[in-house]
Every structure is written in C-alpha cells, then in structure tokens.
Amino acid sequence: MIKTIIFDFGNVFINLDIEGHIQNALKSYGIESFSEEMTAFNCFYEQGLISTDEFLEFYAENFPKLSKNELIDIWNFMLKDFPKYRLDFLEKLKSDSKYELILLSNTNELHINWIKKHVPFYETFKSLFHAFYLSHEIQLRKPNQDIFEFVLSTHKIRANECLFIDDSADNINTAKSLGINVWNIMPKTDDITDLFLIKKDLFL
Structure with a gap:
C-alpha cells in the first residue's frame, strides 16, 4: 500500500522546455556543445555547492559579451x-x-x-x-x-x-x-x- x-x-x-533551452544556450554562447567544466559547474550550482554569484561569474568570464541579465535569461529559458x-x-x-x-x-x-x-x-x-x-x-x-x-x-x-x-x-x-x-x-x-x-x- x-x-x-x-x-x-x-x-x-x-x-x-529542456531541448529548447539547450539549443538557445548553445546559440547564445556561440558554441557547439557544453564543455565538461560547464556541465560540472551546472551540477555544482544545482547542488548548492557554489553560490549564484560564483555561478554567474564563471559564465561571465567564459562569455564576456553577455551581460549578467542575459546570462540569467539564458539559464531560465527552460522554465515555462x-x-x-x-x-x-x-x-x-x-x-x-x-x-x-x-x-x-x-x-x-x-x-x-x-x-x-x-x-x-x-x-x-x-x-x-x-x-x-x-x-x-x-x-x-x-x-x-x-x-x-x-x-x-x-x-x-x-x-x-x-x-x-x-x-x-x-x-x-x-x-x-x-x-x-x-x-x-x-x-x-x-x-x-x-x-x-x-x-x-x-x-x-
């Protein structure tokens, strides 16, 4: 029972929209696939092992042309x-x-x-x-x-x-x-x- x-x-x-999120992220970042480091940082963030500021700083360093708000919008794209x-x-x-x-x-x-x-x-x-x-x-x-x-x-x-x-x-x-x-x-x-x-x- x-x-x-x-x-x-x-x-x-x-x-x-997970698939849409992936395609939007790859296009926005101008890359063909996610690096192992990106995947690891995503997992660390999801598990609360790094802060939001540390997470955004990592992406800002890797994609300096994108603003903080743009990075947040890319990350939240999957939520409908x-x-x-x-x-x-x-x-x-x-x-x-x-x-x-x-x-x-x-x-x-x-x-x-x-x-x-x-x-x-x-x-x-x-x-x-x-x-x-x-x-x-x-x-x-x-x-x-x-x-x-x-x-x-x-x-x-x-x-x-x-x-x-x-x-x-x-x-x-x-x-x-x-x-x-x-x-x-x-x-x-x-x-x-x-x-x-x-x-x-x-x-x-």
Whole structure:
C-alpha cells in the first residue's frame, strides 16, 4: 500500500522546455556543445555547492559579451508555465489526507527565484507538501542514491510503501534500485492528474 508520494517539480507540475533551452544556450554562447567544466559547474550550482554569484561569474568570464541579465535569461529559458489545474489536483490530494506528500527536486536558486516571481500560487503550492526539498538547499542531487536515502530515513519511509514520480530515467532507475515504486512520467503524453488512472494498481 502506498503511504508516501514523492514528486519531482519540473515536467511534473511546471512545464519545461529542456531541448529548447539547450539549443538557445548553445546559440547564445556561440558554441557547439557544453564543455565538461560547464556541465560540472551546472551540477555544482544545482547542488548548492557554489553560490549564484560564483555561478554567474564563471559564465561571465567564459562569455564576456553577455551581460549578467542575459546570462540569467539564458539559464531560465527552460522554465515555462505551471497549469493551475495541476495545483487543483494537488489540493484535492492533500485534502483527502491519505498520503504523505513530498517534493524532491533538482532546483537551483535562480530557477526557484524565477518561479516565485512568475507563479502567483507558488506559496500555496509549497504549503501543500509535508516536506519540500530543493537540491541546492539540502546539497544533495538526483540521481545520486544519497538523496533518496536521506528522504527515506528522515521520514521513516519504507521503500515499498512509497511512489516516486519523475521525468528523468536516471532518477527513476536509482529510486527503483532502492525498492521504491516509480512512475517515469512522459511530459508529452502523461499528466500528473492522471496518476490514479495510470498507476491505479498501486492504489487498490
């Protein structure tokens, strides 16, 4: 029986354009691919191991023709809309009081600041979770195993009584290896509001 549902944020509640972001970044930077150093800095930033100022300074040094605001816009390009009906779904789920609801997201400071500014019901959304974990705040990052172990141990959750929902196959595979039930949501075809239809066998 499922007692806890752990949700990713991007492409579960807020829509992302990851491919568009990649193409826009490459074009804006005038490069053909991301260097290993850029990828590493992105991961460090997402995990809260470097500050926003350090992150932007790194990109400013590598792409001096771009202003700070332009660099921020490039970084935030992937963030799109948060359909209100998904909030309504979560509110209904919370009101039913059947499940512990946890958000577990690889989210950095610049992204969450954009969301706070552009999603008017962000605080309401956040309040619906029993716990709200952002990677840069807890300095743990998916798909590393330790972030899942942190949630399981902190909330005294049995893996087989938990469902983890994420759009990343890598994140899903780590959770699955720990015995957690999973739903690898496909943003182009699935929607979180179809949870009890698609994963009905887990909730019988």
